[in-house]
Structures are given as structure tokens and as C-alpha cells.
Amino acid sequence: MKVILPVELADDIEPLLPSDITSVRVDPDGNFDGDPSGAEVYLNGFRVKNTTLHKVLAAAPTIRWQHTPSSGVNHILTPTFLSHDIILTNSSGVHAIPIAEFVLNFMLYHAKNVRELQDLQTNHYWNKWLELQELYEKTLLLIGTGNIGQEIALRAKAFGMQIWGSRRNPEPLANFDKIVGANEWKALLPEADYIVIATPLTPETKGLINAETLRLMRPTAYLINIARGAIVDENALLTALREGWIAGAGLDIFESEPLPPESPFWSLPNAFITPHCSALTPQVRSRIVKLFIDNLTSYRNKEKLRNVVNKNVGY
Template identity: 75%
Template sequence: MLKIILPTELAFLVEPHLPQDTKFICVNPDGDFDGDISDAEVYFNGFKLKNTTLHKVLAAAPSIRWQHTPSSGVNHILTPIFLERYITLTNGSGVHAIPIAEFVLNFMLYHAKNVQKLQSLQADRSWNKWFELQELYNKTVLIIGTGTIGKEIAVRAKAFGMNVWGSRRNPEPLPNFDKIVGANSWQSLLPQVDYLVVATPLTPETKGLINASVLRSMRPTAYFINIARGAIVDEEALLTALRENWIAGASLDTFITEPLPPESPFWSLPNVFVTPHNSALTPQLYDRIVSLFLDNLNRYRTGQPLRNVIDKHIGY
């Protein structure tokens, strides 16, 4: 009988759909389990997996052969202890793409339509309509990372009539992108960009990718959006850029330290829209997470190739 480790926060959704010849043990976010996992082959980890929890499970479950994570990013899993083991790792790539892409358009419209100003007028009961609003039509967005999330952003941006550019390791053409450049060429495009969106995984190559040089190359009217990982951004450089108006503003759904500390200056900067890393959280997300895991579980049991297998050397 195949034994599976399930996260407590998702077990109630997965359990009704498990094959009869499987058994599951639950593990909570702190790495406490409600049974013997020493012979478990499959580990479905929970959200916000802590290193301590991961290592506790790995130590107690020497038979794990496949681990699945609901997140797209896997940088928090690829620890030296994990990499010592011969474990196939798969991720949740694709399940977050639709809600995050919608959120990116929400961020763009928030900026273009000056929603902050409109809300302040409502609060003041002021009928002052003579201030500038922008259109997304014919604006240019550069998407760093053209994976499943980047592609869904492109679909929606193109529907608004935007010029859609992208950057990827291998710059082959993609639907809905007007221009694709290689990973080392996108900085030359920055002076022409109205919206810069980060949708790339966090890897050693992308850590600190958005630095002072990048931010200084952008237009003073440009807007920065990060829905990827906080560590891709040099936060001190971004704070300087926002305070000194190198760029018009930023929407940030992710930060190096989460939750964002109350004393962080990002909270109070007038040209920043802070959200609590929740751009993917819709009811449909959980259905997609469970569906992907169950499909991969069937593939694992029948010897078929798994979906979303991570290349541990490049980190995605």
C-alpha cells in the first residue's frame, strides 16, 4: 500500500479522492505528524514550508521518492539537506497563473486610473474631476519571466491593447508577446517601458536582479510590479527609487521578510501599493492544486512522467 504524507491544511480536500490502495499521514506546518511516515514514498508539503519542517519530515521519512509543493517557487525547498536525497520534486506551476495575472492587471489599473486619488476624493466628498487619468491602451509592459504566470499576464495585457514584451532564458517567440528578448538583453528596453513586471522564479541568478541600475534606467513615469519573490529585488535600492521619484511607484505583493514588519517604510510610502502576498488566493486555486496533485499521483502510481518536474540545478 502506497503511503502519502499530506499537509493538514489540504488533507481534507485531497483525502476523498485518494485511491483505495493508498494510506495517508497528516503533517502540520510545524512538522508534527499523526502516524508513522518512515515508509512513506510521497510527500505533498503545505504552504509556506519552513526549513525546520522540511528537514524534520525528511529525517523521519527515508523512503520518500517524490515531493510535490503547491507553490511555484522552490528556492525554500532546495536546501543542502534536500539536495542530498534522490527525490523528484514537482511544483504547482500553472495553478496560480490566472488569479495572479488578474491581480497584475488590477495593479496596472490601480495606477493608470489613479484609484488612490479617487478614493481620497470620495472620503473627502469632493467632486473634483480635473486630474489626470491614464489608459493602458498602447502602453508598454515588460514581463521578466514568461512561464505560466507571465503568459497569462500577456494574454490580459494584450486584450487591453498594450505592447507586450518579455524576457526569458531562450528568447523564442510566444503568443501574445510582441517582443521576446534573452535574459541578458531586457535592461536595454527599460527606457521605453511603462510597466515592469517581475514574474520570474527566485534563483541564484535572479536574486537582487532588480537593483539600482535597473531602477535608474526606467522612466520617471514607469511603474514597478512584483508578484514573484521579494529577494529578486534590492529593497533598499527600490526604497531610494520610490523616495527620490526615479519611478512613479510600485505595487508589491511579496517581500524579503514576510509578514512585512510594521516598521517597514513600504507601508507608508504614498506611491506604493502593498498587498500581503495573496494575489493567488481564490477558491478556484485550491481546486487546481488538488487536481494537479491527484493527476501526478496517478502518473506516479502508473509509471508515467510527472508534470512540473523541477530541474534542481537551475531552480525551476
């Protein structure tokens, strides 16, 4: 069997491959270090480009299973990909711990007024009476209660927060005080202190956070997006932050990345901008490798694969 591996993960994976499996490396631009023809398995790289994906599919039309190191798959479900009969699996779950920790970082940054504290240090100014807030008894609304949402809820509950969640099929989950259906979360916005977007990008969720929903939030509310940029109408969010519809936002993801230097988001005093890095830890890399190797064993044994994506719903 032949597998195609991205150069950024090949060094970790190749020593773990069985002796009867050969590998061909592909770089981020779709250039191979060998002959990809006849390959049956493809592990794409981080943030794979459409052009690279399509080059691989054209060079190896025999691919039957593709795995992606990301949780989101919207960038993979192109018409070209969908025209092939390929099982797609994702890495849902491997990023949940670091992203959940990062969400707590965003909330504490806001509650403890870290930006102002840093300014005080820069200016060598002692202001003991700076107003700080607690997370205790604040209400957190998680739009999306999958692996990431559940890890966030676990950590937020330890701070004594009230946890609400929204999911397509509402059902009780540990650490959640309330879970509503996918169409009911808007009614909760006026009562939420922190709103975290943790849902996949699909045609249904694109532009989910818009002027209408931002207007429903409290002026003291804080929005956090660690999912996909296109879930938020960025022009509406800019207006909301500039005009004080909401108190602020923690944004690790944007529709266009890298965020251009001229973007007004960089200069907003009530926006905490991070470069899509919330999941980047060494442990995540190890989890991705283990998941792929485990699934490769299952694939060879014709057993059920973990994290098979429903291409019709987008996750």
C-alpha cells in the same frame, strides 16, 4: 503506499485517494498525526518552513517524490533536501490566472489613480478633473514569460498594450510583440511603462532589480513584483520610490514576510502593498488538488510526472 499530506489540504485530498493508499497528516510545525515512516510521497504545505521540511525528510527517509503547491521552489532546495534523491514537482500554472488578473489590478490602480479617487471619496470632495491615464498603447515589459507571464500578456493585449518579454531562450510567443534573451531586457527599461517581475528566484535572479536597473527606468514607470521578494534590492527600491526615480510600485511579495509593521514601505504614497495574496482563490486550491492527484496516478503507473523541477536551475 503511504503519503504525507499537509493538514491544510488533507481534507480535500484524502477522499480522492485510492483505497490502497494510506495518509499521514503533518502540521506546519512538522508534527504528525500518525507514523510517517515508510512514506514514499510527500505533499508539503503552503510556504513550508525549512524546519518542517527537514523534520519530514528525517522521519521518512523513504520519500521518493515531493510535490509543492507553490510555483517557486527556492525555499525547498536546501542542502538537506538536495542531499536526498527525491523527484520534486511544483504547481506551476495553477496560479497563473489569478496572479495575471492581480497584475492588471496593479496597473489599473496606477493608471486610474485609484488612491487619489479613494481620498476624494473619504474627503467628500468632487474633483472631476483628476488626471487619469490609459493602458492603451502603453508598453509592458515582462521579466519572465512562463505560465504567469503568458497569462498576463493575454490580458494586457486585450487592453491594447505593447507586450515585451524576456526569457532564457527567446522564442516567439502568442500576445508578445517582442521577446529578448535573459541578458537583453535591461536595454528595454528606458522604453517600458510597466515592468512586471514574473521570473523564478534563482542565484542568477537574486537582486536582479537593483539601483542600476531602477535608474534605467522612466520616471513615469511602474514596477510590479508578484514573483519573489529577493529578486528586488528593497533598499534600492525604497530610495527609488522616495526620490522619484520611478512613479510607483505594486508589491505583493517581500524578502521577509509578513512585512514588519515598522517597514517604511507601508507608508509610501506611491507603493501599493498587498500581503502575498495575488494567487489565493478557491479555484487555485482545486487546481492544486487535481494536479497532485493526476501526478499521483502517474507516479503509481511509473509514467512521466507533470512539472518536474530541474533542481540545478531552480525551476
